[in-house]
Amino acid sequence: MVETRFQHIYSTVSDSPLPLLVLVDGFSCPCFTFWYTPEKSSKIKYLRRYFEAKFPSIQFGFVQLPSMNNPAAQVLSIREYFSTVNREENSRSAVFISAGTSTMALSMWFHSRSNSWISLRKGLELAIWNPTERTSRTTIYVDGTTLTLQQILYSQGWIYNGKSLQNEDGIIEQDITVDYDTNQGKLSFLKKIDSSKSSDGERAVSFMSTLCDEFGLNGATYEIQGVLSRRALNLMNPAIIHTERDGEEE
Amino acid sequence: MKKLITIFNPNDPTPTAMSIRTHNPSEVHVLLVHHNEYSNTQKNALSRFKSWISGSIRPDVFPKHMWLPRMDWNSLAEMGTKVIYHHLDGIPSFDFATLGPHLVVDFFSGSKEMSVGLMAHLLETYPSNSKSDLVVTQLTGSFVNIVTGSINTPNAILSIRERVWLSSGKIALIGEKGSAEIGERIKNWELSFAKPRKVMPQNTEQLSGHLGSLENGFDFEEGYWLEHFAVHVMATWPDVLETRRQLHLMPATWSEFVAAAMSKNDFSYDAIGYPPRGYTEWPYGYDENGDRIKVKDQQKWRDWINEDQMLFFSKNRFSVEQLEYIWSFAFINDVDVVAIMKNGFWIFTECKHRGSFEHETSQRLLAIASSVAPRSSICAVVQSHKHTLTHPKKGVYIIMWPDLKNPLISIDSSNPRKIALYNHHSK
Numbered sequence: 001m002v003e004t005r006f007q008h009i010y011s012t013v014s015d016s017p018l019p020l021l022v023l024v025d026g027f028s029c030p031c032f033t034f035w036y037t038p039e040k041s042s043k044i045k046y047l048r049r050y051f052e053a054k055f056p057s058i059q060f061g062f063v064q065l066p067s068m069n070n071p072a073a074q075v076l077s078i079r080e081y082f083s084t085v086n087r088e089e090n091s092r093s094a095v096f097i098s099a100g101t102s103t104m105a106l107s108m109w110f111h112s113r114s115n116s117w118i119s120l121r122k123g124l125e126l127a128i129w130n131p132t133e134r135t136s137r138t139t140i141y142v143d144g145t146t147l148t149l150q151q152i153l154y155s156q157g158w159i160y161n162g163k164s165l166q167n168e169d170g171i172i173e174q175d176i177t178v179d180y181d182t183n184q185g186k187l188s189f190l191k192k193i194d195s196s197k198s199s200d201g202e203r204a205v206s207f208m209s210t211l212c213d214e215f216g217l218n219g220a221t222y223e224i225q226g227v228l229s230r231r232a233l234n235l236m237n238p239a240i241i242h243t244e245r246d247g248e249e250e
Numbered sequence: 251m252k253k254l255i256t257i258f259n260p261n262d263p264t265p266t267a268m269s270i271r272t273h274n275p276s277e278v279h280v281l282l283v284h285h286n287e288y289s290n291t292q293k294n295a296l297s298r299f300k301s302w303i304s305g306s307i308r309p310d311v312f313p314k315h316m317w318l319p320r321m322d323w324n325s326l327a328e329m330g331t332k333v334i335y336h337h338l339d340g341i342p343s344f345d346f347a348t349l350g351p352h353l354v355v356d357f358f359s360g361s362k363e364m365s366v367g368l369m370a371h372l373l374e375t376y377p378s379n380s381k382s383d384l385v386v387t388q389l390t391g392s393f394v395n396i397v398t399g400s401i402n403t404p405n406a407i408l409s410i411r412e413r414v415w416l417s418s419g420k421i422a423l424i425g426e427k428g429s430a431e432i433g434e435r436i437k438n439w440e441l442s443f444a445k446p447r448k449v450m451p452q453n454t455e456q457l458s459g460h461l462g463s464l465e466n467g468f469d470f471e472e473g474y475w476l477e478h479f480a481v482h483v484m485a486t487w488p489d490v491l492e493t494r495r496q497l498h499l500m501p502a503t504w505s506e507f508v509a510a511a512m513s514k515n516d517f518s519y520d521a522i523g524y525p526p527r528g529y530t531e532w533p534y535g536y537d538e539n540g541d542r543i544k545v546k547d548q549q550k551w552r553d554w555i556n557e558d559q560m561l562f563f564s565k566n567r568f569s570v571e572q573l574e575y576i577w578s579f580a581f582i583n584d585v586d587v588v589a590i591m592k593n594g595f596w597i598f599t600e601c602k603h604r605g606s607f608e609h610e611t612s613q614r615l616l617a618i619a620s621s622v623a624p625r626s627s628i629c630a631v632v633q634s635h636k637h638t639l640t641h642p643k644k645g646v647y648i649i650m651w652p653d654l655k656n657p658l659i660s661i662d663s664s665n666p667r668k669i670a671l672y673n674h675h676s677k
Binding site for chain 2: 071072073075076079095097098102103105106107109110111117119127129131132136
């Protein structure tokens with residue numbers, strides 16, 4: 001965790017858990033505020049539980065914004081929030097811009113009156129930008145081992161026992177391999193299909209699509225190995241890699 | 251004078267073009283950041299953008315006299331917009347001070363990292379007296395001011411043909427635009443069940459009048475009326491920006507264009523005056539009846555006919571009617587109805603007014619979707635004999651035509667991927 005002068009870091013909650021987790025693990029900051037839209041509200045109870053358990057001395061706030069379908073109302077909501085925050089506090093804040101839409105991230109940075117913003121460049125590399133300082137950009141590399149696979153899954157309400165993956169709403173998949181690469185800061189989900197039954201392939205594609213929605217595309221890869229029917233291939237989310245056998249990409 | 255600043259998106263020039271259409275500025279400053287590091291794909295994207303600006307996407311190798319004038323659109327110069335490119339090593343090297351404080355800065359097409367950098371740079375240049383509008387164009391074409399929260403309607407939005415060109419580099423020919431007004435009048439049309447296994451409309455003569463265009467009305471035994479019905483009714487859906495009938499994708503090269511037109515079975519050579527024995531001499535001689543002497547090597551025949559047809563088109567001039575006729579056959583893929591949604595999604599639709607439809611219909615839909623909008627499209631077959639399926643079949647939604655009155659494909663624009671052909675989760 002890097003010591004910074006930031007007293008407050010603001011961010012939006014997105015599909016992908018890793019950017020937020022890396023952000024909080026990367027900075028020593030007493031207060032984080034996360035904005036979320038109604039579309040992401042189901043994630044909040046898990047994120048709150050995870051952050052408060054792992055960082056009991058840090059203050060976490062969660063603020064709901066209007067829907068993504070109403071960007072103008074989002075801007076007004078962000079503006080109103082920051083109008084009540086004193087200017088001095090804002091000068092020691094930063095905005096994490098790698099999550100959320102451009103409208104949300106840019107509006108948040110403008111109204112926060114922060115001089116600094118933070119972006120996740122790739123994996124575990126965070127860039128801090130402040131054009132008013134002599135070195136306008138500094139880069140920090142978060143130690144990937146500060147996060148574990150179970151922590152990342154738990155932050156989204158999922159548990160993995162080495163064979164099956166289950167979430168707290170009861171969705172379960174047997175025989176799936178889930179890994180976390182501590183060097184790259186990437187999750188990987190691998191489902192192998194041994195059976196030639198087309199329904200097995202379709203079920204695998206469906207489950208992987210669910211995972212794409214749950215864990216996003218930023219910091220996660222999805223792969224299905226095995227023969228898939230034409231129907232299953234047509235239905236496959238383009239983010240999912242398909243290989244017939246080990247290492248043979250379709 | 252309205253001056254627009256926008257960062258060029260080298261991965262897809264569509265947002266940059268959308269931003270320009272939205273604001274219709276007098277002057278647009280396009281920032282090319284790290285241009286010298288562009289990949290070939292990104293260089294191609296910039297070329298497509300420049301063609302779009304010029305108003306003509308005619309490839310250089312395509313003879314001018316064979317180009318359809320209606321394939322062009324107004325250039326930005328004709329629209330009164332001057333385009334100025336800025337090649338930058340980084341955002342801080344852009345000189346805002348030379349442009350004055352009254353600017354519209356649209357962050358729609360840049361990365362968030364670059365966009366915040368650009369905003370910070372502007373605020374540094376004009377720390378207290380910036381009179382610029384800081385905006386983000388939305389996928390609907392409206393733009394939101396990120397300072398005031400005001401939302402404004404766009405001056406114009408990109409047409410379907412422009413979007414096809416910008417995002418995929420394909421040349422598209424499109425037919426009639428759907429009318430929400432007509433759609434509202436016909437969407438609850440009474441049904442007839444007189445025919446077994448086929449749902450028909452009642453009062454077909456009256457419906458034909460609403461659908462318009464054909465002199466003798468529509469033959470309701472054939473499927474053509476359904477294209478007209480679908481294009482208007484889909485235009486009533488609240489998430490739809492524009493619908494069009496008959497999207498034809500044309501080949502990108504001149505030789506493929508000629509081959510695509512001349513290879514269609516129902517293309518009439520007489521209509522364009524192409525001689526039955528070819529335009530040039532057959533190099534392998536003729537028999538006593540004047541017929542070409544056959545050659546064993548089929549490739550020789552193919553090479554000659556390709557050259558002959560290209561020469562015929564290159565050397566002859568055609569009437570506008572003949573040109574339209576040639577273009578109407580020169581497509582490599584087509585779809586009956588296309589719709590563009592407010593969240594940027596596409597819907598590709600085939601209309602089938604018969605008892606069954608072939609596997610090829612689905613395949614053709616999926617092929618056109620993957621070539622134009624692989625990550626953001628929905629395929630559907632509108633038909634008259636099967637109930638609407640709530641789950642897609644082989645990646646394609648099956649919709650019974652009376653159900654078009656409901657916007658069946660409900661788009662959650664907050665997360666387009668979530669409607670990605672799966673509306674159920676595995677349990």
